[in-house]
Amino acid sequence: MNVLLFGSSGMVGQGALRECLIDPRVVQLVTVVRRSSGNGHPKLREIVLENLMAIDRIENELELEAIDATMFCVGVSSAGLAEDEYTRLTYDLTMRVATLISRLFPKSTFIYVSGAGADSSERNRFMWARVKGRTENAIRNLPFRATYTFRPGAIQPLHGIRSKTFWYRVIYAATGPLYPVLLRLFPGAVTTTEQLGRAMIEVAARGYERPILETSDINRLH
Numbered sequence: 233m234n235v236l237l238f239g240s241s242g243m244v245g246q247g248a249l250r251e252c253l254i255d256p257r258v259v260q261l262v263t264v265v266r267r268s269s270g271n272g273h274p275k276l277r278e279i280v281l282e283n284l285m286a287i288d289r290i291e292n293e294l295e296l297e298a299i300d301a302t303m304f305c306v307g308v309s310s311a312g313l314a315e316d317e318y319t320r321l322t323y324d325l326t327m328r329v330a331t332l333i334s335r336l337f338p339k340s341t342f343i344y345v346s347g348a349g350a351d352s353s354e355r356n357r358f359m360w361a362r363v364k365g366r367t368e369n370a371i372r373n374l375p376f377r378a379t380y381t382f383r384p385g386a387i388q389p390l391h392g393i394r395s396k397t398f399w400y401r402v403i404y405a406a407t408g409p410l411y412p413v414l415l416r417l418f419p420g421a422v423t424t425t426e427q428l429g430r431a432m433i434e435v436a437a438r439g440y441e442r443p444i445l446e447t448s449d450i451n452r453l454h
Contacts, residue, residue: 233437234260234298238284238329239305241265244345246393247425248303248432255433262297264290287329294336301341301436302333310360318360323367334374341378343432344371348385348447372443380435385447388424423450
């Protein structure tokens with residue numbers, strides 16, 4: 233299976249990157265990155281693109297790949313952002329990438345990492361939930377073989393993976409020792425970067441019974 237990964241420098245994307253590189257079902261992993269990571273893994277190929285909004289610039293490079301599944305792990309916090317800016321960075325960016333990928337690889341699977349609480353009705357009082365829900369709905373209307381939305385709740389980073397957001401790192405450092413307790417108390421609300429990455433690979437390879445996967449689905453698949 234050949235996988236295309238966006239967002240490999242973020243916490244969720246780092247988890248997907250790690251699991252793809254160690255899973256034998258993934259034969260080749262292509263990542264689109266702002267700058268080269270220097271990772272020389274034999275089944276990893278990096279395509280450098282500073283601005284994802286300019287995804288068309290690498291269309292010729294992408295179409296040379298035989299992509300079976302795309303994992304889109306790009307995301308920003310809505311904190312401090314107006315709705316139009318959050319929409320540009322969430323809906324507009326995702327759709328620009330997904331639309332191109334659907335045209336190049338219509339027989340492939342597209343996995344979009346959203347978030348717990350996203351609202352498919354697009355009427356939620358929380359701005360981010362409306363925008364995420366709108367993005368999910370639009371992706372499902374693209375001509376892929378299959379599309380899946382992952383809605384993880386709290387995510388515990390493992391294997392040295394770190395969030396790029398300072399306050400998230402502080403929270404994860406404080407709650408890390410409590411993860412086993414949280415998992416027992418709230419099994420449907422807590423997952424890890426490892427479980428999430430493994431679940432994405434499983435869905436890419438075998439599909440799933442529902443197009444939207446909540447945390448409980450993710451943990452069941454790992």
